Amino acid sequence: MIIQVKAFARFRELFGGEFLLTLPDGSTTGDAVEKIAARVPGGKEALYNEEGTIRPYIIILINKKRLSGDDRAARSLAGGDELALLPPVAGG
Amino acid sequence: MKSSGMLDSAEKERYKRQLMLIGDEAQSRLREATVFIAGAGGLGCPVALYLAAAGIGRIVIADMDRVEITNLNRQVLFDETSIGTEKSVAVKERLQRLNPHIRVEAITATIDDSSAGTLVGSADIIVDATDNFTTRYSLNRVACRNAVPLVHGAVCGFDGQVATIIPGKTACFKCMFPHPPPTGPAPVIGTTAGIIGMIQANEVIKYITARGSLITGQILLWDGLSATIEYVPAERDPACSECRQLR
Numbered sequence A: 001m002i003i004q005v006k007a008f009a010r011f012r013e014l015f016g017g018e019f020l021l022t023l024p025d026g027s028t029t030g031d032a033v034e035k036i037a038a039r040v041p042g043g044k045e046a047l048y049n050e051e052g053t054i055r056p057y058i059i060i061l062i063n064k065k066r067l068s069g070d071d072r073a074a075r076s077l078a079g080g081d082e083l084a085l086l087p088p089v090a091g092g
Numbered sequence B: 001m002k003s004s005g006m007l008d009s010a011e012k013e014r015y016k017r018q019l020m021l022i023g024d025e026a027q028s029r030l031r032e033a034t035v036f037i038a039g040a041g042g043l044g045c046p047v048a049l050y051l052a053a054a055g056i057g058r059i060v061i062a063d064m065d066r067v068e069i070t071n072l073n074r075q076v077l078f079d080e081t082s083i084g085t086e087k088s089v090a091v092k093e094r095l096q097r098l099n100p101h102i103r104v105e106a107i108t109a110t111i112d113d114s115s116a117g118t119l120v121g122s123a124d125i126i127v128d129a130t131d132n133f134t135t136r137y138s139l140n141r142v143a144c145r146n147a148v149p150l151v152h153g154a155v156c157g158f159d160g161q162v163a164t165i166i167p168g169k170t171a172c173f174k175c176m177f178p179h180p181p182p183t184g185p186a187p188v189i190g191t192t193a194g195i196i197g198m199i200q201a202n203e204v205i206k207y208i209t210a211r212g213s214l215i216t217g218q219i220l221l222w223d224g225l226s227a228t229i230e231y232v233p234a235e236r237d238p239a240c241s242e243c244r245q246l247r
């Protein structure tokens, strides 16, 4: 299946703003994030903490609906889904 | 705070071009309002400047820092003569020269859980112009407790975000951002802070004059490199530690 990925702010510079991702059928958001992390050097550090979980402050949306808890990595995907990754900014 | 009532002739002249748009009653509302601005930096400067020009009757601005040369690429209320001055005091002096009809109160203090309630006082609305999530969580707590709106803004590089929080009605800051991103000196171009600050000041004016619609239940994302704005939804978290009891 093919999903659409949208990256914001710092992630847009790192991964590209919008791109398509091909995944095996039955893939989850966790699988998608892992594949995105492997796209560029520094991708893994940007998306995962030392324990190997997706950094908790990163906002993950599927089809504009925010994922929380276990769904952040375990939500199953369908072809045509839009996965958005947003790292909040903090400066002022 | 000035008592409510008619605008005097000097005010009518000063605000002539916006009175054509919003009318005397809305202008009086701006004059009767108290706005608390947390932070007198890259966001706080443009927010304070435009709210003072618009005629917000009482502006309370809090910041713990003094002006440094590295501030001047974005903190547009300061100049080289301000270096070493307390930021809140420098802002107050500048705003009083711009608009003597309003009252500006400068506070040099750290905003945290123990001080935020007192500092915010009875403000009608809070503007988050801070540079870290710890302070933002403190402001959100006060906004929820006082049931007053909080206009959040943040910037990094060419990117920025804005969200207006109406406690009990819309997602609060903690619902939107349950986990803080790492903090540190963020790279920022002055124009990003200017644009985000303008959107925040515009939210304040809309709220006080009851015009248009606010950026609630969503986060506005500004991408300066492509000059585009997008929104991502932000729903209330029924288990939110800060706002779950509010209706």
Ligand SMILES: [Zn+2]
Pocket (backbone or CB within 6 Å): B171, B172, B173, B174, B175, B176, B236, B237, B240, B241, B242, B243, B244
């Ligand atoms: Zn909440």
